[in-house]
Amino acid sequence: MNLSIIDWLIMLVYFVFVLGIGFALKRYMRTSNDFFLAGRSIPAWVCGLAFISANLGAQEVIGMGASGAKYGIITSHFYWIGAIPAMVFVGIFMMPFYYGSKARSVPEYLRMRFDEKTRAVNAFSFAIMTVLSSGISMYAMALLIQTLGLLHGVIPDAYIFHVSVFLSAIIVLGYIFLGGLTSAIYNEVLQFFLIVAGFAPLVWIGLRNVGGWQGIKHTLPANMTHSWRGMAHASTNTLGVEWVGLAMGLGFVLSFGYWCTDFLVIQRAMAADSEVSARRVPLIAAIPKMFFPFLVIMPGLIAVTVTSHMAGAGTPTTISTVAPDGTPLPLDDQHPHGIIPVKTDPLSGKPVLNSNGTPVYNYDLAIPVMLLHFFPTGILGLGLTALLASFMSGMAGNVTAFNTVWTYDIYQAYINKKATDAHYLWMGRMATIGGVALSVAAAYIVTNFNNIMDALQLVFSIVNAPLFATFLLGMFWKRTTGHGAFTGLLAGTGAALLHHGLTIPTDAHPGIHGGWIAIVHHYPSDMAQNFWTAIFAFTVNLLITTAVSLVTKPRPEPELVGLVYSLTPRPIDTHLNWYQKPAILGVVVLAMLIALNLVFA
Numbered sequence: 028m029n030l031s032i033i034d035w036l037i038m039l040v041y042f043v044f045v046l047g048i049g050f051a052l053k054r055y056m057r058t059s060n061d062f063f064l065a066g067r068s069i070p071a072w073v074c075g076l077a078f079i080s081a082n083l084g085a086q087e088v089i090g091m092g093a094s095g096a097k098y099g100i101i102t103s104h105f106y107w108i109g110a111i112p113a114m115v116f117v118g119i120f121m122m123p124f125y126y127g128s129k130a131r132s133v134p135e136y137l138r139m140r141f142d143e144k145t146r147a148v149n150a151f152s153f154a155i156m157t158v159l160s161s162g163i164s165m166y167a168m169a170l171l172i173q174t175l176g177l178l179h180g181v182i183p184d185a186y187i188f189h190v191s192v193f194l195s196a197i198i199v200l201g202y203i204f205l206g207g208l209t210s211a212i213y214n215e216v217l218q219f220f221l222i223v224a225g226f227a228p229l230v231w232i233g234l235r236n237v238g239g240w241q242g243i244k245h246t247l248p249a250n251m252t253h254s255w256r257g258m259a260h261a262s263t264n265t266l267g268v269e270w271v272g273l274a275m276g277l278g279f280v281l282s283f284g285y286w287c288t289d290f291l292v293i294q295r296a297m298a299a300d301s302e303v304s305a306r307r308v309p310l311i312a313a314i315p316k317m318f319f320p321f322l323v324i325m326p327g328l329i330a331v332t333v334t335s336h337m338a339g340a341g342t343p344t345t346i347s348t349v350a351p352d353g354t355p356l357p358l359d360d361q362h363p364h365g366i367i368p369v370k371t372d373p374l375s376g377k378p379v380l381n382s383n384g385t386p387v388y389n390y391d392l393a394i395p396v397m398l399l400h401f402f403p404t405g406i407l408g409l410g411l412t413a414l415l416a417s418f419m420s421g422m423a424g425n426v427t428a429f430n431t432v433w434t435y436d437i438y439q440a441y442i443n444k445k446a447t448d449a450h451y452l453w454m455g456r457m458a459t460i461g462g463v464a465l466s467v468a469a470a471y472i473v474t475n476f477n478n479i480m481d482a483l484q485l486v487f488s489i490v491n492a493p494l495f496a497t498f499l500l501g502m503f504w505k506r507t508t509g510h511g512a513f514t515g516l517l518a519g520t521g522a523a524l525l526h527h528g529l530t531i532p533t534d535a536h537p538g539i540h541g542g543w544i545a546i547v548h549h550y551p552s553d554m555a556q557n558f559w560t561a562i563f564a565f566t567v568n569l570l571i572t573t574a575v576s577l578v579t580k581p582r583p584e585p586e587l588v589g590l591v592y593s594l595t596p597r598p599i600d601t602h603l604n605w606y607q608k609p610a611i612l613g614v615v616v617l618a619m620l621i622a623l624n625l626v627f628a
Contacts, residue, residue, distance in 0.1 A: 030177070030404075030407070030408065030411075031404040031405065031408070033404060033405045033408055034404060034405065034407055034408030034411065035408065036408070037405075037408035037409055037411075037412050038408060038411060038412050038415065041221070041412045041415065041416065042198060044217070045198065045202055045214055045217075045419065046198065046201050046202050048202060048206060048210050048213055048214055048217075049201055049202030049203070049204070049205035049206040049210045050205055050206075051206070052205065052206030052207075052209050052210045052213075053205040053206055055206075055209065056205075056206065056207050056209075056452070058448055058452065059434070059448050059451040059452045059455060060131075061207065061209070062207035062208065062452050062455050062456075063131065063207065063208055063427075063430070063431040063434065063435070063455060064131060064208060064294070064297060064298055064431075065207070065208045065209040065212060065298040067297070067298055067299065067300065068298075068300050069209070069212060069298045069299060069300060070299075070300060070304065071299055071300075071303075071304035071305075071307045071308055071311060072311060073212065073213070073216055074212070074295050074296055074298055074299045074304070074305075074308045075307070075308045075309075075310075075311030075312045076215070076216045076219045076311075076312070076315075077211075077212040077213075077215040077216055077219075077295045077298075078292055078295040078296060078308050078309060078311075078312040079219070079312040079315060079316050079319075080215035080216065080218050080219040080222075080420050080424075081211075081215055081291055081292055081295055081420060081421075081423075081424035082291070082292055082424070083215075083218070083219065083222060083319075083417060083420055083421075087319075087323060087417070087421075088222065088226075088323050088394065088414065088417040089167045089171075089391050089393075089394060089395075089414075089417070090167075090391070090483060091105065091319075091320075091323040091324050091327070092323055092324065092326050092327040092330075092390075092391075092393040092394040092397075093327060093390035093391045093392075093393050094324070094327065094390070094554075095320075095323070095324035095325065095326070095327025095328050095393065096327035096328065096330050096331045096364075096365070096367055096390045096393040097265070097327070097388075097390045098251070098265040098266050098552075098554070099247065099248075099250065099251025099252060099265050099328065100251065100252055100253065100254050100320075100324065100328065100627060101250070101251070101253075101254050101264060101265055101266050102266075102320070102324050102327075103254050103320040103324060103623075103627065104254060104266075104273060104277060104278070105277065106316060106317055106319060106320050107254075107317060107320075107620055107623055107624055108273065108274070108277055108278040108282065109277045109278060109281060109282040110282060110286065110313075110316055110317075111313050111316065111317050111616060111617070111620045112278070112282065112283075112617070112620070113282040113283045113285070113286035113287060114286050114309040114310070114312060114313040114316065114616075115309070115310065115313060115613040115616055115617060116283065116286075116287065117286050117287045117293075117296075117309050118306050118307065118308065118309035118310040118313075118609055118612075118613065119306065119310075119609050119610060119613050120502075120592070121287050121498075121502065122296055122302070122305045122306045122308070122309070123302060123306065123595065123598050124136065124502060124589070124590060124592075124595070125293055125296070125297055125305070126296070126297060126299070126302045126305040126306075127302060127589055127595070128589055128590060131431070131435050132290055132294070132431055132432055132435055132436055133149065133153070133288055133289075133290040133293055133432075134146045134147075134149045134150040134153065134290070134432055134435075134436040135435060135436060136590075137149050137497070137501075137512070138436075138440075139590055140501045140502075140512075140587070140590045140591075141497075141501060141507075141508070141509035141512045141513070142509030142510075142512075142513070143440070144509070144513045145497070145509055145512045145513045145516065146436060146440070147436075147437075147440070147441070148513060148516045148517065149436075149494060149497075149516070150432050150436035150437050150440075151437070152490050152494075152520065153289075153290060153428075153432055153490065154429055154432050154433055154437065155490075156486055156487075156490045156491075157291065157425040157426070157428050157429040157432070157462070158425070158429060158462060158465040158466050158469050159469045159472070159473070159486050160291075160421070160425045160483065160486065161421070161422045161425035161426055161429070161462065161463075161466035161469065162465075162466045162467070162468070162469020162470040162471075162472065162473060163421070163469070163470075163473050163482060163483055164195075164418050164421035164422045164425070164466075165192050165195055165196060165418070165422060165466055165467060165469075165470035166192070166469075166470040166471070166473045167391065167418060168191060168192075168195045168415065168418035168422075169187075169188050169189075169191035169192045169195065169470065170188070170391065170392075171392075171395050171414060171415075171418075172187060172188075172191040173187045173188045173191060174368075174392055174395055175395055175399065175411070177411075178190065178191070192467055192470050192471075193467065195418060195419070195422065196422075196463045196464075196466065196467050198419065199419060199422045199423050199426060199463060200426075200459060200460060200463045202214060202423070203423055203426050203427060203430070203459050204456050204459050204460070207427070207455070208294065208298060208427050208431075209298075211423045211424065211426075211427045212295060212298060214419065214420070214423060215295075215420050215423070215424070217416070218416035218417065218419060218420040219420075221409075221412060221413045221416040222322075222413045222416055222417055223322065224409065224413065225409050225410045225411075225412060225413020225414070225416075226322045226323065226326070226394075226410070226413055227322065228402075228406060228409075228410075229326055229394075229397060229398065229401060229402065229410060230321060230322060230325050230326060230329070232401045232402075233325070233326060233329035233333075233397060233401055234325070234329065236329075236333070236401065237329055237332045237333060242332070243328055243329070243332050246332045247328070247331065247332060248265075250263065250264050250265055251265055251328070251331075252328075253627065253628065254624065254627045254628060255624070255628040256628070258270040258273060261551050261555060262551065266552060266554055266555065267550060267551025267552035267554065267555040268551070268552070268554065268555040268558050268559075272555060272558045272559055272562070273558065275558075275562050276488075276557070276558025276559060276561050276562050277558055277561075279565075280488075280492045280495060280561040280562055280564075280565040281484065281487055281488060281491065281492060281557075281558070281561045283495050283499075284487065284491035284492045284494060284495030284561070284565070285487055285491050286309070287495060287498060288491055288494045288495055288498050289491060290428045290431070290432060291424050291425060291428040292309075292424075294427065294428055294431065295308065296308040296309060302598065303598070303600065303603065303607075303609075306598065306609045307607070307609060307612065310609055310612040310613060310616060311612075313616045314616060314619070317616070317619060317620055317623060323394075326393060326394050326397045327390070327393040327394070329397060330365050330366055330367060330393040330394075330396060330397050330400075331364060331365035331366075331367060331393075332365055333365050333366050333400065364388050366396050366397075366400060367388045367389065367390055367392065367393055367396065368388070368389055368392055368396065369386040369387065369388060369389065370386070370387045370388060370389035371389070383534055394414065395414070398410045398411065398414070422463075422466065425462075425466070426459055426462045426463060426466070429458065429462040430455045430456075430458035430459045430462055431455070433454075433458040433461070433462070434451055434454050434455045434458055435451075438451075438454055438458070439451060472539075484553075484554060484557040484558075485527070485553070485556075485557050485560070487557075487561070488523055488527075488557045488558075488560040488561035488564060489520060489523040489524060489527070489560070489564065490520070491561075492519070492523065492560070492561035492562075492564040492565045492568075493515070493516055493518075493519025493520050493522070493523060493564040493565060493567070493568040494516065494519075494568075495565060496515060496519060496565045496566075496568035496569040496572060497512045497515060497516055497519075497568060497572060499569075500512070500515075500569070500572050500573065500576070501590075501591070502590075502591060502592055503591070503592050503593075504576075504591075505581065505584065505587055505591045505593060505594060506576055506577070506581050507572065507576045507581070508575070508576045508579045508580065508581050508582070509582075510575055510576075510579040511571075511572040511573070511574075511575035511576030511577075511579060512572055512576075514571055514572065514575045515567075515568040515569070515571040515572030515573075515575065516568060516572075518567050518568060518571040519564045519565065519567050519568025519569075519571070520564065521567075522563050522564050522566075522567035522568075523560050523561070523563065523564035525544070526559065526560045526563045526564070527541045527543075527556070527560050528541065528542070528543050528544035528545075529541075529542070529544055529545055529546070529547045529548065530542065530546070530547065530548045530549070530550060530556055530559075530560075531546050531548075531549060531550070531556070532549070532550050532551070532552055532553045532555070532556050533549050533550065533551055533552070535553070540553065540556075541556060
């Protein structure tokens with residue numbers, strides 16, 4: 028691919044601007060509170076955009092585009108079922124606990140509600156999860172740069188993947204090291220607008236070329252263009268999961284487990300300038316969030332439509348793609364691949380085959396190949412910058428969450444309890460370096476997945492799913508004890524690992540995809556396995572925590588004021604206008620959500 032001077036200039040200006048924000052904010056980073064929590068001084072609308080932009084990393088932009096190409100419009104459930112209801116819940120019910128308790132992190136809230144050992148389990152597991160998530164973003168960015176040939180001719184092809192990983196690590200390290208969370212938040216707002224500006228034209232041009240939404244419906248199988256059709260049984264939809272697994276696994280456990288407990292997003296709301304603002308942050312974020320399927324899933328659908336059946340009226344053509352070794356690949360009417368290329372090993376360059384010996388399609392490249400297919404010079408630079416911005420957003424969000432949890436919940440709690448604030452500020456910067464270094468290692472681990480959303484949901488099912496049961500009981504059942512929470516967390520995480528080790532998706536090799544203990548059950552897809560892993564983890568944690576809590580001594584009620592729903596005064600919002608009240612905002616958001624589900628059912 029040959030980029031013009033304009034394309035390179037757009038990308039260069041972006042990187043200079045990103046680092047410039049870090050340098051400009053460095054002089055304001057005087058205390059650890061400034062560095063880790065932005066001094067709790069950011070307006071609600073800024074935090075709201077950062078709230079969704081922190082989640083709008085490579086995992087979402089590339090992963091949702093990949094899932095759109097692989098599974099179809101059913102991927103919209105990750106937004107309409109798997110995000111919006113939980114965002115409304117966290118804004119109305121959970122932010123008063125987080126913000127009102129003055130906890131500096133989610134693990135610190137667990138210490139206040141339960142005990143030190145429960146905080147420790149969450150702190151260490153969350154630190155591992157952020158490193159893996161950041162590594163996924165690095166891997167996706169390096170894969171993009173390698174595939175698009177951005178550095179071709181500048182450095183040897185064999186080193187492009189490796190150089191790209193370290194280059195992205197250095198840039199993110201630079202602006203987080205300098206400006207902390209404030210730098211990350213303002214860069215995330217910039218990245219939000221860049222992503223919208225870069226992808227809206229892609230969707231518009233792509234739809235015009237395939238005959239609009241009706242053209243996609245005529246071309247693709249019906250189960251890829253209807254979000255609820257075929258959900259009665261796992262074998263009758265592309266996701267490979269029935270409605271029970273979808274509603275419980277994604278809609279309840281994974282969704283609420285992520286949005287209600289993941290410090291990556293909660294940290295953005297906690298940076299707001301008041302409790303009322305903090306409650307509005309997830310609700311403000313939910314409105315643009317519910318329309319993001321049209322921005323990130325639609326390109327994936329267009330990518331598998333473009334060359335699959337372009338004869339119109341649903342008539343198949345004889346077009347086929349070719350594997351890297353020259354072997355022709357016939358089209359699959361049930362799972363059309365369009366312009367999606369075959370996955371190649373980024374280290375060896377050889378095609379990747381599944382257990383049946385057939386090529387594996389690299390759905391992660393759905394959006395990159397769309398950019399190359401449709402964007403001319405100039406606009407291509409904007410589109411590539413939007414992609415790079417999403418990677419930066421994902422990496423930075425995870426690194427800022429990691430350095431906070433490491434410094435407050437691990438280093439200060441167990442290694443150096445009585446250091447000065449200046450020392451913790453220094454440790455936060457050192458943790459930033461360490462988190463980026465560990466993320467680089469994680470980037471190489473996730474090369475085994477052909478859809479990074481599959482990898483990400485696996486991490487969430489092991490870490491967030493059991494944690495949500497702990498939070499649910501802790502916030503709404505005052506009888507829950509620290510011993511119960513600790514035992515339940517360990518049991519839930521263990522159940523997730525056991526379920527993953529005993530099950531495997533169809534056509535996958537035993538190992539990172541599952542089956543590493545023994546194979547007792549096959550799932551139709553990685554995502555179906557992830558949903559049921561989450562259900563098992565949540566259920567086991569819920570039962571074990573309840574049982575142990577009933578036989579152990581609870582904390583006195585006065586110690587739980589502000590930490591348990593029934594013992595906490597309700598937030599007063601009578602002084603607010605009707606459109607500012609979180610409850611009314613929540614009802615409006617849910618009404619819009621129901622309408623979208625009905626339109627695309």
